[in-house]
Amino acid sequence: MLYSISGRSHGCSSRTQAILFTLSQLYHAKSSGPNSRSNTRYPNPQSSSKFATTLNPKPPPTAGAFGNDTVTKALSTYANDWNRAFEFFNWVEAQHRFRHTADTYNVMIDILGKFLEFPTCWDLIRTMSSRRCLPNHVTFRIMFKRYLSAHLVREAIDTYDGLGEFNLKDKTSFCNLIDALCEYKHVVEAVELCMGPNRRPEFDASTKLYNMILRGWFKLGWWSKCREFWEDMDKKGVKKDLHSYSIYMDITYKSGKPWKTIKLFKEMKQKKIALDVVAYNIVIRAVGLSEGVDSSIALYREMIDLGCQPNTVTLNTIIKLLCENSRVKDACGMLEQMSRKGCDPNAITYHCLFGYLEKPNEILKLFDKMTEDGVHPTMDTFVMLIRKFGRWGFLRPVFIIWNKMEERGSSPSEFAYNALIDVLLQKGMIDMARKYDEEMLKKGLSSKLRPEIGTKLADAEYVNGL
Numbered sequence: 001m002l003y004s005i006s007g008r009s010h011g012c013s014s015r016t017q018a019i020l021f022t023l024s025q026l027y028h029a030k031s032s033g034p035n036s037r038s039n040t041r042y043p044n045p046q047s048s049s050k051f052a053t054t055l056n057p058k059p060p061p062t063a064g065a066f067g068n069d070t071v072t073k074a075l076s077t078y079a080n081d082w083n084r085a086f087e088f089f090n091w092v093e094a095q096h097r098f099r100h101t102a103d104t105y106n107v108m109i110d111i112l113g114k115f116l117e118f119p120t121c122w123d124l125i126r127t128m129s130s131r132r133c134l135p136n137h138v139t140f141r142i143m144f145k146r147y148l149s150a151h152l153v154r155e156a157i158d159t160y161d162g163l164g165e166f167n168l169k170d171k172t173s174f175c176n177l178i179d180a181l182c183e184y185k186h187v188v189e190a191v192e193l194c195m196g197p198n199r200r201p202e203f204d205a206s207t208k209l210y211n212m213i214l215r216g217w218f219k220l221g222w223w224s225k226c227r228e229f230w231e232d233m234d235k236k237g238v239k240k241d242l243h244s245y246s247i248y249m250d251i252t253y254k255s256g257k258p259w260k261t262i263k264l265f266k267e268m269k270q271k272k273i274a275l276d277v278v279a280y281n282i283v284i285r286a287v288g289l290s291e292g293v294d295s296s297i298a299l300y301r302e303m304i305d306l307g308c309q310p311n312t313v314t315l316n317t318i319i320k321l322l323c324e325n326s327r328v329k330d331a332c333g334m335l336e337q338m339s340r341k342g343c344d345p346n347a348i349t350y351h352c353l354f355g356y357l358e359k360p361n362e363i364l365k366l367f368d369k370m371t372e373d374g375v376h377p378t379m380d381t382f383v384m385l386i387r388k389f390g391r392w393g394f395l396r397p398v399f400i401i402w403n404k405m406e407e408r409g410s411s412p413s414e415f416a417y418n419a420l421i422d423v424l425l426q427k428g429m430i431d432m433a434r435k436y437d438e439e440m441l442k443k444g445l446s447s448k449l450r451p452e453i454g455t456k457l458a459d460a461e462y463v464n465g466l
Contacts, residue, residue: 066098075107080379080411081443082115102128106138113146115444118155121146129166137172144180153186157193171203178209182216190216211243218247223255242268246279253286261286277303281313288321296321312343316352323356331356345370347378354384360397363388367401377408383415390423398423414445425452 071092078085089108092098105128109121121143128135140163147156160177163169181190190213192198194205203209210233217226230248233240245268252260265283268275280303288296296318300310315338322331331353338345350370357363363385370377382405389397402420405412412420417440424433434453441447 066092066096068101068103071098071100071104072107075104075111077409078411079111079114080413080445082111082117083444084411085111086120100131100133102133102136102139105133105135106142109139110142110146113142114149116146116150118147135166135168137168137176140166140168140173141176141180144177145183148180148184148186151184151186153181153189156180157189174200174203175208175212178212182212182219185216185220187213187216187220205238207239207241207244210238211241211247214244214251215247218251218254223251226251226255242273242276242279245273246276246282249279249282249286253282253289258286258290262290275303275306275308277308277311277314280308280310281317284314284317285321288317293318293321293325293327310341310343312338312346312349315341315343316346316349319349320352323352328353328356345373345375347375347381350375350377351381351384354381354388360389360392360394364397364400367404371404377405377410379410379413379416382410383413383419386416386419386423390419390426393426395423395427411443412440414440414447417445418448421448421450421453425450 074088074092075085078088085108089100089104093100105124109124112118112121112124125135125139125143128139140159143159144156147153147159156177160169160173163173178190178194181187181193193200194209194213199205210229214226214229214233217229226248230251233244245264249261249264252258252264261283265279265286268279280299284296284299287299300314300318303310303314315334319331319334322328322334335345335349335353338349347370350366353366354363357366367377367381367385370381382401385401386398389395389401398420402412402416405416417436421433421436424430424436430453433450437447437450437453
């Protein structure tokens with residue numbers, strides 16, 4: 001079971017920015033030339049080479065300008081535009097002799113899978129094998145994730161069954177499959193594979209697999225099933241570990257029973273289970289809800305005294321609790337102290353504050369501070385602010401945020417486009433809304449059906465590949 005602890009997200013390096021500048025020139029030339037990508041559904045590596053040679057107006061940078069991390073970041077920038085990402089992937093190899101690694105292949109496969117381009121994903125996996133850049137567990141964890149996010153359960157299971165070809169049909173891959181099934185709410189199928197009459201004989205149902213399934217019922221929000229499964233773990237003699245308790249504490253908190261979360265916390269202490277920062281973060285939220293933010297701060301101090309160091313999530317939790325209790329000034333003070341406490345703020349830290357500030361100028365000022373401090377805004381940041389300013393009826397700050405997003409080289413997601421189009425329609429700017437609607441459809445992103453700007457059902461069907 002993976003528990004992600006958010007860290008600081010830095011902005012693009014100067015080398016990455018140089019690549020993105022080159023890309024912007026390259027794609028601008030292409031989009032205005034006769035070989036527009038809108039005419040090509042599957043980019044060809046050879047055509048990418050020819051294209052880069054004829055249209056790049058400046059001599060290309062040397063091969064040394066393209067490091068593995070730089071190429072990975074550049075690909076991620078185009079996560080919402082698979083065509084451009086794939087063109088860059090081919091271009092950097094053909095024009096600059098960059099040798100793709102498993103990391104860069106995996107990022108590209110993830111982007112393609114997001115847009116259901118699974119045949120091309122498999123082409124890349126075969127290419128990896130032929131180039132001795134072998135696919136690894138991460139490669140197929142991505143394939144499981146993308147198949148199951150599209151609810152293609154049979155395809156995900158068949159992929160696991162075929163992993164013997166890559167010498168990867170092992171416990172790690174099985175756990176990755178079960179984790180993906182549970183993550184995307186196919187818990188019934190996960191239970192069948194682990195505990196059903198037709199269960200896979202390769203691996204016993206361990207505490208780790210039980211934890212994944214418990215988390216799966218949690219993702220579905222089936223609280224009674226969570227409780228039943230928790231009790232079944234005791235009946236079947238499954239040893240509950242720190243992660244088991246952390247998941248179930250989160251379940252009790254999210255189901256509106258913070259007092260049960262605190263009870264479980266005390267039970268863990270009685271059993272002398274060593275508490276980690278994840279467990280503390282959950283109970284700090286629960287104590288804040290049931291006893292108030294000051295009690296949460298007291299628990300935060302207790303964890304430090306006991307030698308458990310807080311992380312960014314801990315401080316984010318307290319900042320959010322302060323904001324929810326109308327103590328925004330105290331929350332801003334906590335933000336200023338974070339770096340001194342060894343917990344650098346991240347995008348979620350600022351999201352907590354953006355949600356409770358009430359003046360556009362205050363929000364824009366905080367956004368500037370966010371970027372100046374090296375915290376990279378996520379697409380969720382941009383969407384959140386566009387929607388917030390749109391609800392208030394302010395158009396100018398909407399375009400300030402949109403322009404900042406483009407200046408940073410971020411490719412807008414379908415949620416960003418739809419948020420902007422909604423604001424424009426609210427203001428009666430039909431022609432401009434139509435322009436952005438057409439732009440997102442060309443990128444293969446799903447648009448809402450909007451009769452007022454002439455969005456057609458056929459367009460939506462094309463985008464979704466129906």
